[in-house]
Amino acid sequence: MAKKILIIDDDAELCEEMAEFLNDEGYSVQTALDGNQGEKLIRKNNYDVILLDFKMPGLNGIDMLKIVKEKKPKPAVFIISGRPFIEKLLEEEKLTSVVDGIMGKPFDLEMMLKRIRSL
Template structure:
């Protein structure tokens, strides 16, 4: 079975690296970028099973990235990674709650991260 591919887009490079190490140790193929424009390039060029998106990244939001992902792959698993309280209310207001698999709060719990990603492939 092919490795599941994950793209992390988070302007906190250290956090992105930490998430990548945890996921790679579980056998996932992970790419990470800390720039939204580079993330858009990768979204357009490659196929991923799971996306971990910072909600606010350099002049854009995770919602902007989500729209680009959905044009290419309406079924990909997308999580927002955020330390922002009340994000679920923002998503509900934007009618996007059904578009994502969930929110991973910063600072994140590694077991919870793995549990959420594994659930996408059960």
Template sequence: MTTRILLIDDETEFVTTLAERLEIRGFSSTTAEDGEAGLALIRKQPFDVVILDLLMPGMNGLEALKQIRQISPKLPVILLTGHGSTREGMEGMRLGAVDYLMKPLAIEDLMEKLQEAVAP
């Protein structure tokens, strides 16, 4: 079975490239450009894991994470943070994220986190 990933990130070029790299590795990727769009997708279809950017205009990643927890409490979420900020990543884990990665990220690190997130 193909792992279904939802990528929520406002950086269009980054998220498009990441989706392509994940699909090459056998994952099914759906993208959303902001928290609201991501939440709408989660309400409509099942995903195995969410990769969520913390710093987005409008609804930030932490707020989106809180709402994801209400919609789908067991859905694994991996946070992405840039700007050298680990504080938000730690806060995200307190709110139920599986882990966080710093941007720019190495695809190998992400693959490792994805494997951990979807492991039974």
């Protein structure tokens, strides 16, 4: 059975590119273009992996991580962001245990795939 992946990012072009790439690799992928849409999908479905942008309309990355923290079973979460202060913010919010990795933007799709396969 294919791993289920949710991509939450307000960059529609990047979402589409990642989804197409991961679909071609055999994963089942859904996308959300803002935090509110992402929240609905997380509450409704179970995912193996969530790729999460940090700054987006509606609920932001911190809000989304608080929702994911409650999810059982907990999916692997990778934050996608060009922001250098994310690790400090995660520590301040006590959310480091929810995050499995951070990928800076721009990032390499093959590197993303390696990280997902390593789970």
